[in-house]
Amino acid sequence: MNEKVGVFICHCGRNIASTVDVKKIVQEIVKHPNVVHSEDYKYMCSEIGQKMVKDAIKSKKLTSVVVAACSPSLHEQTFRKACESTGLNQFKCEMANIREQCSWVHDNLEKATDKASRIIRSTVDKVRDNAPLNPIMVSVKKKCLVIGAGIAGIQAALDVANAGIPVTLIEKSPTIGGRMAQLSETFPTLDCAQCILTPKMAEAAHHPNIQLLTLSEVVSINGYVGNFHAKIRVKPSYVDQKACNLCGDCVEVCPVFTLNEFDEDLSARRAIYIPFPQAVPSSYTIDDSTCLGLNPLVCAKCIEVCEARAITVDISEKTIEDDFGAIIVATGYEAYPKENIGEYGYGFLEDVVDSLQFERILSSTGPTGGEIIRPSDNKPVKKIAFIQCAGSRDKNYLNYCSKVCCMYTAKHAILFKHRVPQGEAYIFYIDVRTPGKGYEEFYQRAQTEHNVIYIKSKPNKVYINRKGNPVVAAVDLLTNRKIELEADMVVLATGMAPSIGKGLASELKIPLDENGFVQEVHPKLRPVECATEGIFVCGAIHGPKDISESVAQASATASKAISILSKDMISHEPIIAEVTEELCVGCGLCITACPYGAIKIEENKAKITEVLCTGCGACVSTCPSGAMKVKNFADKTFYEMISEATEVIPQ
Amino acid sequence: MNVQFEPKIVAFLCKWCASAGADLAGVSRLKYPPTLVPMQVLCSSRIDPQFIMDAFEKGADGVLIGGCHTPNDCHYITGNFKAYKRHLMLQKMLEEAGIESRRLRLEWISATEGRKLAQVATEFVEEIQKLGPLKR
Numbered sequence: 187m188n189e190k191v192g193v194f195i196c197h198c199g200r201n202i203a204s205t206v207d208v209k210k211i212v213q214e215i216v217k218h219p220n221v222v223h224s225e226d227y228k229y230m231c232s233e234i235g236q237k238m239v240k241d242a243i244k245s246k247k248l249t250s251v252v253v254a255a256c257s258p259s260l261h262e263q264t265f266r267k268a269c270e271s272t273g274l275n276q277f278k279c280e281m282a283n284i285r286e287q288c289s290w291v292h293d294n295l296e297k298a299t300d301k302a303s304r305i306i307r308s309t310v311d312k313v314r315d316n317a318p319l320n321p322i323m324v325s326v327k328k329k330c331l332v333i334g335a336g337i338a339g340i341q342a343a344l345d346v347a348n349a350g351i352p353v354t355l356i357e358k359s360p361t362i363g364g365r366m367a368q369l370s371e372t373f374p375t376l377d378c379a380q381c382i383l384t385p386k387m388a389e390a391a392h393h394p395n396i397q398l399l400t401l402s403e404v405v406s407i408n409g410y411v412g413n414f415h416a417k418i419r420v421k422p423s424y425v426d427q428k429a430c431n432l433c434g435d436c437v438e439v440c441p442v443f444t445l446n447e448f449d450e451d452l453s454a455r456r457a458i459y460i461p462f463p464q465a466v467p468s469s470y471t472i473d474d475s476t477c478l479g480l481n482p483l484v485c486a487k488c489i490e491v492c493e494a495r496a497i498t499v500d501i502s503e504k505t506i507e508d509d510f511g512a513i514i515v516a517t518g519y520e521a522y523p524k525e526n527i528g529e530y531g532y533g534f535l536e537d538v539v540d541s542l543q544f545e546r547i548l549s550s551t552g553p554t555g556g557e558i559i560r561p562s563d564n565k566p567v568k569k570i571a572f573i574q575c576a577g578s579r580d581k582n583y584l585n586y587c588s589k590v591c592c593m594y595t596a597k598h599a600i601l602f603k604h605r606v607p608q609g610e611a612y613i614f615y616i617d618v619r620t621p622g623k624g625y626e627e628f629y630q631r632a633q634t635e636h637n638v639i640y641i642k643s644k645p646n647k648v649y650i651n652r653k654g655n656p657v658v659a660a661v662d663l664l665t666n667r668k669i670e671l672e673a674d675m676v677v678l679a680t681g682m683a684p685s686i687g688k689g690l691a692s693e694l695k696i697p698l699d700e701n702g703f704v705q706e707v708h709p710k711l712r713p714v715e716c717a718t719e720g721i722f723v724c725g726a727i728h729g730p731k732d733i734s735e736s737v738a739q740a741s742a743t744a745s746k747a748i749s750i751l752s753k754d755m756i757s758h759e760p761i762i763a764e765v766t767e768e769l770c771v772g773c774g775l776c777i778t779a780c781p782y783g784a785i786k787i788e789e790n791k792a793k794i795t796e797v798l799c800t801g802c803g804a805c806v807s808t809c810p811s812g813a814m815k816v817k818n819f820a821d822k823t824f825y826e827m828i829s830e831a832t833e834v835i836p837q
Numbered sequence: 838m839n840v841q842f843e844p845k846i847v848a849f850l851c852k853w854c855a856s857a858g859a860d861l862a863g864v865s866r867l868k869y870p871p872t873l874v875p876m877q878v879l880c881s882s883r884i885d886p887q888f889i890m891d892a893f894e895k896g897a898d899g900v901l902i903g904g905c906h907t908p909n910d911c912h913y914i915t916g917n918f919k920a921y922k923r924h925l926m927l928q929k930m931l932e933e934a935g936i937e938s939r940r941l942r943l944e945w946i947s948a949t950e951g952r953k954l955a956q957v958a959t960e961f962v963e964e965i966q967k968l969g970p971l972k973r
Contacts, residue, residue: 257860257863259857259860283860283875283877285863286859286860286861286862286863286864287856287859287860287863287875288863288871290863290864290866291862291863291866291867291868291869291871291955292868292869292870292871293868294871297871297872298871300871301871301872301874304874305874305875308874308876695914697909697911697914698909699909700908700909705909717912717913717914761879779882779919781913781914781915781916782913782914800913801879802879802880802882802883802912802913802916803878803879803880803882803883804880804882804883804913804915804916804919806883806885807882807883807884807885807886807919807923808919816879816883819878819879819883821885821887821888824876824885824888825888825891827876828847828876828888828891828892828895828897829895831845831847831874831876831892831897832845832847832874832892832895832896832897833895833896834896
């Protein structure tokens with residue numbers, strides 16, 4: 187087809203015109219092949235400027251438009267919409283960036299004009315090769331998958347479900363609630379964590395739009411936004427949730443004792459157990475890794491004693507499959523293991539506990555019933571030392587700040603003083619960081635009302651002295667004096683480490699950052715979206731954050747998910763790869779190049795799943811037979827553009 | 838050394854990082870030599886080795902590739918690694934073709950690194966000026 191290209195050059199006031207000779211380019215560009223029209227105007231993006239473009243499209247019957255002005259990130263949409271309004275396909279309009287990448291960075295009029303001319307000519311070459319494209323429309327499966335049922339996952343699931351959209355909420359442990367269920371009280375209000383969490387857990391469990399799957403993990407995820415296909419492995423709990431009446435007889439007779447992970451190994455549980463009384467679903471679970479044997483059945487004491495006949499052992503795990511339009515990732519965090527920190531005893535010192543263990547000690551439902559006694563000899567604690575940044579902000583362990591430790595340590599110290607008013611609490615800190623509503627006041631209260639002593643220091647060692655007490659060895663950085671503080675117990679403010687398997691991340695095709703947290707698309711403007719469209723992230727798996735931030739972020743992901751799930755069809759960018767079948771030899775190199783799994787070989791030819799392709803072009807430059815092409819980014823176009831950039835102009 | 842020598846440099850910049858960085862250099866009014874002509878690609882992994890050879894054949898004295906920082910900045914997950922591998926291969930190819938491998942430069946420039954883009958552009962132009970015009 188005989189292309190008729192119109193070139194519209196913007197002065198941008200004097201922003202472009204002061205360093206680029208716009209008039210000269212307007213005169214010369216019409217000599218370029220296919221250019222039939224050129225114009226300039228002071229502000230092309232204004233209503234008048236846009237009208238000039240529209241009028242010229244109609245009067246000169248233009249088939250392509252180049253607007254030479256600012257960066258396409260600013261006004262590409264403006265001009266594409268203007269073109270569409272005249273009936274010209276939006277992809278037949280391209281912008282030549284002669285402001286940010288030319289006039290603003292150069293002084294020399296002659297040279298800047300030459301460069302601007304090259305940029306414009308190469309854009310003309312591109313736009314005349316562009317094909318008119320229409321967005322690819324795909325149907326949406328109106329169902330949301332939420333992975334992880336801590337406070338973030340629960341909140342996200344409730345928000346989506348309340349919008350009338352079905353949700354499948356999956357959790358790998360026997361109960362939902364996550365880390366928050368383990369906490370005693372929460373800063374800065376000192377609300378009891380379970381009191382504010384358990385109503386939400388119950389709401390999620392009974393919500394008509396939420397399907398709750400505990401003991402479940404994602405096996406695989408395929409598909410694309412609007413149409414993800416998930417395989418989920420559901421392990422049996424061996425106890426019928428409906429039949430179980432929570433009498434607890436089974437626990438009494440179970441002969442197996444093992445460490446209780448809900449109490450962070452500070453207490454024991456049986457092989458048949460309920461993590462905590464308010465667990466949801468409200469039922470017992472047999473831990474088949476510690477039970478004496480289910481297949482063949484070895485002990486069967488629990489089955490014999492169960493009057494409700496709720497226990498069945500001859501069931502195995504099942505895999506369920508379902509389709510989802512959007513996925514929310516909320517897998518949370520793990521406390522950084524104190525076993526990794528050599529200077530604080532590698533986890534071998536019994537009376538050096540980590541933050542989650544201390545939460546359990548503080549909790550009225552914890553191993554000590556809320557009494558502050560130390561693990562080694564059950565002696566009441568009178569003097570306690572807290573070490574902040576245990577693992578965090580340390581290049582040997584976690585490079586980053588875990589954000590919540592300053593606040594929860596202040597909370598720990600205040601709660602300790604509530605229980606032991608005559609006790610002494612010392613906090614070793616590097617810096618105290620309290621950004622948050624009411625946070626600074628809370629920290630001040632620890633010092634003024636509760637006489638918590640803050641010592642600026644990073645302790646170099648914790649050891650046990652002859653009396654059997656832990657001693658913190660440090661240097662007070664404000665007085666430059668050596669300190670050896672003997673305490674009854676030491677609490678390490680261990681940081682937050684991400685809790686997502688490499689396997690899950692690669693199934694979801696979402697990148698992780700250098701610390702293993704999920705990487706968002708843009709830290710400021712797209713903070714809950716993942717690189718794969720239709721997948722969103724909230725809570726501590728995105729980075730260290732506290733409960734209020736996790737809840738806010740969860741609601742943000744829900745609103746993002748709803749914006750997809752409330753539509754019947756969604757559009758997909760049409761700039762994608764295509765295969766020239768005559769050239770394809772079916773070698774499959776493109777499959778290894780594609781980061782999205784969008785290519786498969788069918789009948790010895792590459793085939794592209796259009797909605798998975800993002801148009802990056804990795805397959806094109808890999809294909810040895812030249813069969814791959816990204817629409818509107820053909821090799822031929824690039825060769826023409828390179829010619830414009832390198833051409834020697836006769837003087 | 839011929840001080841008048843104005844090298845021709847083609848800069849392939851990825852849309853998400855390096856080109857956005859070049860936009861930032863503009864917004865910050867950071868100056869660099871005008872002899873470098875930018876060309877936007879969606880991803881640095883789209884840059885076919887043939888493009889580089891073609892640019893040198895057509896008269897470029899230097900080629901700059903700007904992509905997203907490794908390991909995690911790439912908008913297309915792993916495109917930057919592919920560009921990196923190709924760069925290693927291209928350097929060998931160029932030397933075999935009698936072209937100094939320094940004439941091809943790969944840089945990771947994020948959308949926030951306008952200053953780095955201007956600095957890399959300036960240094961690269963100076964380096965190519967020192968090398969002189971590519972003899973064909």
